[in-house]
Amino acid sequence: xxxxxxxxxxxxxxxxxxxxxxxxxxxxxxxxxxxxxxxxxxxxxxxxxxxxxxxxxxxxxxxxxxxxxxxxxxxxxxxxxxxxxxxxxxxxxxxxxxxxxxxxxxxxxxxxxxxxxxxxxxxxxxxxxxxxxxxxxxxxxxxxxxxxxxx
Numbered sequence: 001x002x003x004x005x006x007x008x009x010x011x012x013x014x015x016x017x018x019x020x021x022x023x024x025x026x027x028x029x030x031x032x033x034x035x036x037x038x039x040x041x042x043x044x045x046x047x048x049x050x051x052x053x054x055x056x057x058x059x060x061x062x063x064x065x066x067x068x069x070x071x072x073x074x075x076x077x078x079x080x081x082x083x084x085x086x087x088x089x090x091x092x093x094x095x096x097x098x099x100x101x102x103x104x105x106x107x108x109x110x111x112x113x114x115x116x117x118x119x120x121x122x123x124x125x126x127x128x129x130x131x132x133x134x135x136x137x138x139x140x141x142x143x144x145x146x147x148x149x150x151x
Contacts (some may be wrong), residue, residue, distance in 0.1 A: 002095075002099075003062060003063035004060060004061070004068075004095070004096050004099040004100060004103075004106060004122070005060075005061050005062075005063070005103070006059065006060055006061070006063065006071065006100055006103045006135065007058060007059055007061060008056075008057070008058060008059075008060035008123055009033050009050070009057035009058060009059050009070065010050070011046075011047075011050065013057075013059055013067075013117045014042070014043060014046050015069055016059075017042070017046060017057075017070060018039060018042045018046075019039070020069070020070065020086050020088070021086075022036050022037055025089055027150070028055070028120070029117075029118050029121045029124070032111055043068045048144060049072070049074070050110075052074070054075035055072070055073070055074045055075070056072065056073045056074070056104070056107065056108075057070060057071075057072045058070065058071050058072075058100070058103075058104055058107075060087065060096055060100045066143055068087060068088050068091040068096060069082070069085065069086050069087035069091065069097070069100065070084075070085070070086050071085045071097075071100045071101065072084045072085075073084070073105050073108065073113070077149070079112065080111070080112050080113070080114040080146070081108065081111050081112065081113050081114065081149075082114050082115075082116065082145065083101075083113050083114065083115050085097050085100065085101065085124075088101075092110060097127060098115060098127075098131065101131060104149075105149060108149055109149070110113060110149055110150060111148075112142060112146050112147070112148050112149065113133070113146065113148075113149060114136075114145070115133055115144075115146075116142055116143075116144050116146065117142060117143045117144075118141065118142055119138075119140070119141055119142060119143065123143050125143050125145070128145045128147075129145065131147070132147050133145035133146060133147040138150045
């Protein structure tokens, strides 16, 4: 997918993000929040992220403004930028995640991106490896991959 764009999320995106976070294909790969999230909890979290200068949420869109996913980067421990990518099932394996990742990395300066991937999600593990992330550590539940940003 060549014609992929990202735009900063705003309050009008709350419902689509709520739908995505509670989809079965999202919940099965979560390390935390493995259960259905209540709307009030989601709203509180979303407002906190929107007002947090160390959090970035972008909506991934097609040329025709169809929302097909999200990419979220949140600075943790002043050291890492944790990354989370979600693409709707029908648009996976078309290059949207790669394009969105590259677009979002262009929005950041120096730092280390960190992807924490549940061990049942080999597709994500392979995606991040292909994008230049290195395996930093692992245990029986997860892989931790990192990529240094230099600008």
